[in-house]
Amino acid sequence: MKVISKEEITSNFSMKETMDSIESFYANKESEFISPDRMHIEDGENTALLMPAFYGDYYSTKLAGVAPENKNAGKDTIHGLMVLNDRKTMEPLFLCDAIAITALRTGALGGLGIKYLAKADAETLGIIGTGTQGWSHLESALAARDIKHVHIYNRTEEKAHQFKAKAETRFPQVTFTVSSVEELAVKSDIIVTTTTSTTPVLPELNDTDWKGKLIVGVGSFRPSMQEISDQVLRIADEVFVDARSALHESGDMIQAGHLRSDLENSWDLEKIITENESPQDLEEKTIVYKSVGAAIFDLVVVQSIYEKLYK
Template sequence: MEVITAEEIKGKFSMKETMEAIESFYKEKQEGYISPDRMHIEDGNNTALLMPAFYDNYYATKLVGVAPSNTGLNKDTIHGLMILYNRETMEPLFLCDAIAITSLRTGALGGLGMKYLAKEDAKTLGIIGTGTQGWSHLQSGLATREIENVYIFNRTEKKAHDFKKRAEAAFPSVTFHVTSVEDLVKKSDIIVTTTTSTQPVLPELEPSQWKGKLIVGVGSFRPDMQEISDQVLSEADEIYVDAASALHESGDMIQAKDLRTNLDNAWDLEKIIQENHRPVDVHNKSIVFKSVGASIFDLVAVKAIYETYYK
């Protein structure tokens, strides 16, 4: 069976289409889908992930390897394969590069968080981490709000400038800035963290400086990873997650449960979309949306791609 490349999928299927597919999935009445927590196998700093799901007429599984040290080798952090099967017969239907699916669905989840939780007049976006997910959240941020200025920070400054150059070519109507993480936070209405850091990447600021901001946490997917500072986790007015699994998979949310009470009742993306929820008085609140992903999101994305272009 031919393996469909990441470049081909990204060339055919947009971030906006992926967001619409996930949103439609939750707006429709869902029956008979299975989405277990993904299997983590840790090998030092590397992680192998197995992510099966069943929905509609399909079964899918994503096999992924995450190697944080690849950034120092100028390689992608994530590699893997995504396979879609006929649910009844278990015959394979579609095989593709998992990086494209992960990029699209993760960006789409963050984008849906922005759509429902960020202030409507948000004009500035800050991206911490310039890898695959930094780019996907640039795409979803621009698809969700009328962003005029984007602030970029990466620990390796050259990579931030490379990201800026690529972004300027792709989105000439937007102004891009490479800046310090402190200035990024102060100037951004929406802040996205897309690193694999084990230490918080957000600075300590006066509490008033966080008001009116949405923090979208993306990178922390293991218990030993934490991108969002204790200050933000303890003082945020509202915390949301993409799926309940985030509460025990991510070091950010594990730490948040130690700092707060009743976080187990945090709304997930399903409830946000089905209730068409918008935070009240958003300009005076600091809000966190934590995303770790789940296998059902991968299945919804690859199903939409397969049915639109390959069936």
């Protein structure tokens, strides 16, 4: 069994490759997959997740723990391990750090939402939350659109400035600004929320101020969490999800279900990719895309890494 570190994954597999692997999976899917809803075990504010999936020649399991208060101790919110097995023999093939897989997978899902749902000339990005997922969505947004300016907001302003300094070194062609959440919302074409907040992090604006924007929500994965405001959920012209499980796992989508009657007709990522049809008149619309992830996406990513490095 091969064992690989987080650093080896991030240095050998890019966000663009991750997006391509998930897109290719749906575009060229040769057989059905098994990907049950992940098991949530809640322990106070912490959540343990068990995520198995089967596809093609492989079986994978991700064991992850989410501890929102870790940010106060300067630690990653998510920890875990990912195992890839031979589906026929069940022999373990590959063991790796789940944080790197989760960051790549989640960023890629958000990036594919941006690729298909954001207006083509989007140039400004707003990131709310500067943890691992904030960084991965910076990478994926830059892969999906020609982003020229990024607004950054974090509840702890010092962390926003640290994120800005790191981003300026990595992406010198892009301008970065630490902004208020109101300025970020008004000035950004694409807004990504990456927090575990239980109350909406988007500000109240005039309804017309949300037109032409794509809101990508990726932080809320429990029913008690909600990042996207009731205002945006109510006025959104179209709502999309990465997987149908988002409709009952995320507080954002549960609340959206209370506010609108069309939610069950929302397209998921598979239909978005296979139909290859983006919404029309995006300059005049408010679009919401909610991503919670699913085990099949982790399997696709870890399989791609394994096959690139060892086959």
